[in-house]
Amino acid sequence: MKLSRRGLRWALAALLGALLIADRLAPPPLPGRDTARAQVVLARDGTPLRAFPDRSHVWRHPLRLDEVSPRYVDAVLAYEDRFFYWHFGINPVALLRAAGQWLWHGRIVSGGSTLTMQVARLLEPVPRTPAGKLRQMLRAVQLELRLSKREILELYLSYAPMGGVLEGVEAASRAYLGKPAASLSHGDAALLAVLPQAPSRLRPDRYPAAARAARDKVLDRLIPRWGAATVADARQEAVIAQTVREPLLAPLFAERVRKLHPGVARIETTLDAATQNSVEQLLGSRLGVLPPRVSMAALVVDNATLEVRAYAGSADFSDNQRFAHVDMVLGRRSPGSTLKPFLYGLAFDEGLIHSESLLSDVPQSFGGYQPGNFQASFSGPVGVTEALQRSLNVPAVEVLDRLGPQRFVGLLRAGGLKLDLPRDAQPNLSVILGGVAVSLEDLVGAYTAFARGGVAGRPRYTTTSPVEERRMLSEGAAFIIRDLLEAGGPVGRQVEAGVGVRRGIAWKTGTSFGFRDAWAIGVSDRHTVGVWVGRPDGTPNPGFFGANIAAPLLVDIFSAIEAPGRVDRPPPASVSQARICWPLGLRSADTPAELCHQERSAWLLNGAAPPTFPDRLRSGAARYTDYRDASSGLRVRAACASGEMLAVDMARWPAALEPWLDATTRSRALPPPWSAECGQAQAPGDGLKIVGVARGETIRRAAGGAAPLLRLEARGSRQSLIWLVDGRQVGRTAPGKALQQRFAEPGRHTITVMDDSGRYDRVEISVQ
Incomplete structure (x- = not known):
């Protein structure tokens, strides 16, 4: 024994x-990591953005048990396997019952399969023979030894056949019912629970009557669990299924993250489905006014987390004429003027400017580089606020010339903004006007610094993506630049009574050379939004610039995703407000009244009020002492004065700005004429004279009303000459050459001529 x-x-x-x-x-x-499988990219709330089928073109949305309605789990277990949590993969009672039915009826009435056995067959299809059933049973036991009941149930929820190319309850729920599996009603749960029994014959989109009869059969089994009243209500639900369509929201984004996560069946992203849908609808609404091959891109980032909420890489994913599959969120293009906020912010941090530093918006040559403004006109003296808000080019180049192009590019790169220069090129002054290449993704990430205390960040696409941050600007500089773009600084707050503040958006537009790229980047308390419009192949689009094509779309996106307005932000401790004086640029409290020609309210960083940049055209200090004859008040020098001299303190404006000064400022800024005894001395503009047109002359139209054509000529300079009419540049001539200019508009006109040494002459005429 x-x-x-x-x-x-x-x-x-x-x-x-x-x-x-x-x-x-x-x-x-x-299923393993290396197994060829379907993939689904999900929004943050679980909404499928795009499904990528496996090699058999199956759509499958893997999911967890807690993401499925408990009603569906109840229905599946009640109909498929009531003893699922009690058996070890095989239910002997069910097998004996199935065998008896087979012997009695002479055909298979029920297979006796447990839910675990069905999962085994889904993972490894076998023939419906005794040998196949035995193999299926052995596999079921293996699954029970390896996996928990929850894991087995999740495999069933993800792989159960649901008709056509659909597998799993989530794919079926989204495709047939247009809702997530977590939101199934009692009737929905019963319908989808029975569908795997005969997915081809019970498809609710094709055979609603058969699907309803099968659903009601499941509901009958659920009366003990749900109650007769609940089941009766569920029976009243109509079986209506929508046409099965592949989910296609943020298609280029989904393609991108899928490539970043190869082999991952379920990719959960940070996108907000509602925000994405709004952005795509706004882009679609503009297709009718765009030329056929023009595309658009938009990116929305949450400032607090750097998570991307919306991502549109092209205007219309179904329109190949618009380069549908070219992702312009990643495309590297000329940024136009969108780098100007960073230039002024870094100049603040370098102690070069305050918000009302005097800049010269006049024709200037910077070592042969002669920038012009977008409208080809000039404004004369402007402050940093006006220069930034109006996106003036010449003042920006003036500031970059002081900061240094190489340092500017180096600081931007240190802050995380990737810049591409032409091959073998070094940073130069053209950088600030778009002479580099950036991507919308990098630009939006950099702009988040204006809402995050100067710290820029890389946009994040999944919650597991690391947070990558770099300091771009100081907290104070970021506050000032955002305030200038949003509210116009202290002056704008006073004049507009805070209209810009209530709007709550600070934005900047940009247009690249030749109208190839139109940009608009905006920042609110919650989001940073970027928009690009253009042709991916770089073909120009005349008349398309940031302000008229990209900015309206940007504003509409903000209006769609958040309510207007915000709580007023107090400035950080490093930012203060003070009155300053032009032309010296110093505090009013530190400037004698006679040297303060114009007073302005400005933001200061760290209490510093840097002086106006040194004059580029004329040597000597901005503050100097002039001498007058005591009796006549005329200008004199010691060598030629015949009587008593009086010393007078003077503040000198940059020479290039003197032609733009109004009469009141000119009387304070410029010294009086020289006395007769000192007649050999000359004022800065005395050597250059306009000839052929007299001051105050009236020009009349010829017979027939044709606009008069004037021959403009100047003498007294051996340099090239810049001609302006009413502050707008109309031409440039070589020394001794004349300019033909037609005056179509009646009224008074101001003609100005300048050379690169700062000498100028100006006449006013009247056209009748």
């Missing part, structure tokens, strides 16, 4: 060992 018991124990041990070895040698085909 002892030997037989010992032998039995050894036999059982040997059998168990053999089973374990067999299990290791032939494990069940569980």
Whole structure:
């Protein structure tokens, strides 16, 4: 007896060992990382953005048990396997019942399969033969040994056939019912629970009557669990299914993150489905007014987390004429003027400017580089606020010339903004006007610094993406630049009574050379939004610039995703407000009244009020002492004065700005004429004279009303000459050459001529 018991124990041990070895040698085909599988990219709330089928073109949305309505789990277990949590993969009672039905009816009435056995068949299809059933049973036991009941149930929820190319309850719920599996009603749950039994014959989109009859059969089994009243209500639900369509929201974004996560069946992203849908609709609404091959891109980032909420890489994913599959969120293009806020912010941090530093918006040559403004006109003296808000080019180049192009590019790169220069090129002054290449993604990430205390960040596409941050600007500089763009600084707050503040958006537009790229980047308390419009192949679009094509779309996106307005932000401790004086640029409190020609209210960083930049055209200090004859008040020098001299303190404006000064400022800024005894001395503009047109002359139209054509000529300079009419540049002539200019508009006109040394002359005429 002892030997037989010992032998039995050894036999059982040997059998168990053999089973374990067999299990290791032939494990069940569980889905692995290297297994070719369908992939689905999800929004942050679980909404499918895009499904990528497997090699069999199956749409599958893998999901977790807690993401499915408990009603569906109830229905599945009640209909498929009531003893799922009690058996070890095989239910002997169910198998015996199935065998008896087969013998009695002569055909298979029920298969006796447990839910685990069905999962085994889904993972490894086998023929419906006794040998196939045995293999299926063995695989079910293997699954029970390896996986928990929850994991087995989740495999069923993800792989159950649902008709056509659909697998899993989430794919079926989204495709047929247009809702997530977490929101299934009682009737929905019963309908989808029975569908795997005959997915081809019970598809609710094709056979609603058959699907309803099968659903009601499941509901009958659920009366003990749900109650008769609930089941009766569920029976009243109509079986209406929508046409099965592949989810296609943020398609280029989904393609991008799928490539970043190869082999991952379920990719959860940071996109907000509602925000994405709003952005795509806004882009679509503009297609009718755009030329056929023009595309658009938009990116929305949450400032607090750097998570991307909306991503539109092209205007219309279905329109190949618009380069549908070219992702312009990643495209590297000329940024136009969108780098100007960073230039002024970095100049603040370098102690070069305050918000009302005097700049010269006049024709200037910077070592041969002669920038012009977008409208080809000039404004004369402007402050930093006006220069930034109006996106004036010449003042920006003036500031960059002081900061240094190489340092500017280096600081931007240190702050995380990637810049591409032409091959073998070094940073130069053209950088600030778009002479580099950036992507919309990098530009939006950099702009988040204006809402995050000067710290820029890289946009994040999944919650597991690391937070990558770099300091771009000081907190104070970021506050000032954002306030200048949003509210116009202290002056704008006073004049507009805070209209800009209530709007709550600070934005900047940009247009690249030749109208190739139109940009608008905006920042609010919650979001940073970027918009690009253009042709991906770089073809120009005349008349398309940031202000008229990109900015309206930007504002509409903000209006769609958040309510207007915000709580007023107090300035950081490093920012203060002070009155300053032009032309010296110093505090009013530190400037004598006679040297303060114009007073302005400005933001200061760290209490510093840097002086106006040194004059580029004229040497000498901005503050100097002039001498007058005591009796006549005319200008004199010691060498030629015949009477008593009076010393007068003077503040000198940059020479290039003197032609733009109004009469009141000119009377204070410029010294009086020289006395007769000092007649050899000359004022800065005395050597250059306009000839052929007299001051105050009236020009009349010829017979027939044709606009008069004037021949403009100047003498007294050997340099090239810049001609302006009413502050707008109309031409440039070589020394001794004349300019033909037609005056179509009646009224008074101001003609100004300048050379690169700052000498000028000006006449006013009247056209009738």
